[in-house]
Amino acid sequence: MHPHATKPVTGATVPASNHQQASAATILGFVQLPKRIRLPHDAYTSPEHVFHLVLHAFPDTQPFQDQALGDAIWALVLAERNLPTVHLIAACLMPDHLHLLASPRERDIIGWMRGFKSYSTRISWEFTGRKVLWQPSYFDRRIRDEAELEAVLGYIVRNPENAGLVDATGSWRWLWGLVAED
């Protein structure tokens, strides 16, 4: 679907969440991935629609090879957990793209994406000499059912491993997700 970088970016585990729903769910740190990934009950019932979104970096750039820029954009992603804009279910920032799994709350997805891309681009100006951070559009797909939701979540959390950035026991700096406790 999209190219992956091969140069590893190593780092610490994903920081703990302040999300109010985190108490009912395990924070996925990518250390030990469960065989079957299940989302908390709220992920199925509270949002009307869940969307898988992929924002690609400007062509032929891998802006998040710059760890400081990646950290700044990742902080912006994680901050969404405490905002009423959308309900964030999972996110993974890769060297040249960003996966988001989210449902609308006070903002619709299109408006939220427009704001996120604009704000994150302005943040990137402090780190890069480029004016443009993202490709003009983005990939979005509405999740049809529970099976697809779990499949997409599994795909997102395994992105760093599938790209060869970490091994199955490794942790990725920019991966966060809600999963239900068994």
Ligand code: NI
């Ligand atoms: Ni990917």
